């Protein structure tokens with residue numbers, strides 16, 4: 001038991017799907033999809049994420065723009081920049097890297113991005129679309145998680161799925177996607193009374209918390225599919241997930257590692273989302 005789900009390899013497949021599609025779309029519509037990434041300030045982790053996103057866009061052959069703004073940027077200046085990009089017919093996707101400096105209200109910024117260019121899927125109209133079952137942009141990490149689960153070949157219908165974490169960007173949307181696939185879904189969080197009792201019932205367990213070692217061997221069901229979204233640093237400063245990988249890997253049927261699981265898929269799905277936004281905009285012309 002215990003097959004590792006290789007997120008890096010699967011993300012390469014997804015990026016290649018996008019890379020194959022770009023020239024076809026360019027021929028059909030006379031231009032390439034274009035992703036615009038905005039970073040405010042110099043947070044080192046954010047800089048790495050942004051660089052990887054722009055690198056992935058270059059790999060797929062789509063156009064991309066990186067807009068780097070100083071940490072002192074005022075909210076109104078960022079809103080003006082977003083308005084400019086909303087109005088730019090050549091831009092298909094706008095991503096503002098979070099977190100933002102404290103003088104800027106993140107919610108205001110997310111709300112300002114045109115929903116049809118919201119490649120992160122965070123705009124309220126995309127969130128509503130997801131929950132109402134309408135056409136929308138699905139957030140990248142949850143979309144990547146579903147693709148990882150699907151790569152195992154597991155039939156979700158009728159299975160018990162537990163999502164640990166209830167954030168707007170991971171926990172809640174992934175729970176809805178699992179529900180859409182007819183899993184019986186439970187969402188656990190910091191106030192869940194006996195987390196182990198809940199997670200032990202999971203045929204599919206998704207942990208999106210941000211606490212190293214939270215999910216231990218005795219908390220998973222034998223043969224479970226375990227998806228670890230967490231990104232933490234262990235005592236030696238090494239990147240690790242929420243799940244005790246060594247303890248769980250031979251008890252799970254499938255398990256994602258950290259690094260090399262959900263992380264690379266998030267970026268790959270961002271490329272997919274940019275392509276989808278491009279197509280949707282072209283088809284609505």
Ligand code: NDP
Pocket residue numbers: 141164165166167168169170171188189190191192195208209210211214229230231232262263264266
């Ligand atoms: P948030 O901090 O927004 O949410 C964390 C959630 O975990 C909350 O719902 C919280 O509960 C819950 N929680 C906290 N402690 C416990 C506990 N002891 N038991 C059960 N639940 C608990 O985090 P995000 O959703 O933004 O991110 C979660 C993790 O995923 C982080 O490590 C983040 O870095 C990583 N991440 C990785 C991505 C990737 O691409 N690989 C993308 C996005 C995130 P409550 O609501 O009650 O406070």
